[in-house]
Amino acid sequence: MHIEAGDTEANFARLQVKLREAVSGEVKPDVILLPEMWNTGYALEQIHELADEEGKATDELLSAFSREHQVHLIGGSIAEKRSEGVYNTAYVYNRDGEKTADYSKIHLFRLMDEEKHLQAGDKLGELTIEGTQAGLMICYDIRFPELTRKLALGGAKILFVPAEWPHPRLNHWRTLLTARAIENQIYVIACNRVGTSGTTHFFGHSMIIDPWGEIIAEAGEEEAIVRAQIDVSLVDEVRTRIPIFDDRRPPLY
Numbered sequence: 653m654h655i656e657a658g659d660t661e662a663n664f665a666r667l668q669v670k671l672r673e674a675v676s677g678e679v680k681p682d683v684i685l686l687p688e689m690w691n692t693g694y695a696l697e698q699i700h701e702l703a704d705e706e707g708k709a710t711d712e713l714l715s716a717f718s719r720e721h722q723v724h725l726i727g728g729s730i731a732e733k734r735s736e737g738v739y740n741t742a743y744v745y746n747r748d749g750e751k752t753a754d755y756s757k758i759h760l761f762r763l764m765d766e767e768k769h770l771q772a773g774d775k776l777g778e779l780t781i782e783g784t785q786a787g788l789m790i791c792y793d794i795r796f797p798e799l800t801r802k803l804a805l806g807g808a809k810i811l812f813v814p815a816e817w818p819h820p821r822l823n824h825w826r827t828l829l830t831a832r833a834i835e836n837q838i839y840v841i842a843c844n845r846v847g848t849s850g851t852t853h854f855f856g857h858s859m860i861i862d863p864w865g866e867i868i869a870e871a872g873e874e875e876a877i878v879r880a881q882i883d884v885s886l887v888d889e890v891r892t893r894i895p896i897f898d899d900r901r902p903p904l905y
């Protein structure tokens with residue numbers, strides 16, 4: 653989706669339209685992923701005034717939606733205000749509207765001044781969806797391969813990535829996401845915003861990559877709902893075929 657920097661009211665309204673669109677197709681989704689900082693965009697100069705106080709407004713909306721539509725919701729991320737400052741945080745809901753996990757971005761992106769305005773999280777993004785373990789990281793986090801490896805070693809078979817990743821780094825986006833999928837033999841599901849904010853152009857290209865590294869669904873630069881059916885048993889199949897987790901030599905590196 654497009655995100656209006658600093659206009660939380662417009663973003664909440666737009667998100668609800670997009671969520672309704674996501675559940676209105678013939679095939680009902682099991683899991684929905686949203687983009688990064690969808691409530692405020694990168695209005696970092698005013699982030700302390702704009703951020704959602706303890707995430708209450710977001711929680712109310714996402715919890716009610718996931719319960720009403722019986723869908724797992726990885727709520728992208730929001731600017732979330734806590735007593736210590738503002739975090740870039742993702743909430744996860746199950747089909748009953750219960751918040752089952754949260755994750756605050758641990759690597760702050762200096763090129764977009766995040767470290768000047770935001771606090772970094774200090775725990776991993778780990779979740780379970782109906783028995784399948786998954787990992788969650790936010791945008792710039794994908795540049796740190798150790799993080800995905802740690803999540804994969806912990807049992808993750810799917811990696812969810814909300815993002816606001818702009819031009820001119822589309823090549824980095826696609827290459828890094830594909831590399832994370834291939835090197836860890838996991839599904840990577842990544843949702844990136846579209847549209848322009850000031851002089852920054854966000855390219856979208858949300859995508860779903862299988863554990864063999866094939867992009868099985870990909871959006872363009874316009875707003876879109878990207879859908880795919882995934883088969884988690886493919887993770888075990890690929891790991892049996894090329895057993896990288898058995899062949900690792902951690903004492904050497």
Ligand SMILES: NC(=O)CCC(=O)C(=O)O
Pocket residue numbers: 688761764790791792793795815816817818821824
């Ligand atoms: N919002 C972000 O973390 C952007 C990361 C990004 O653009 C990159 O190149 O890394």
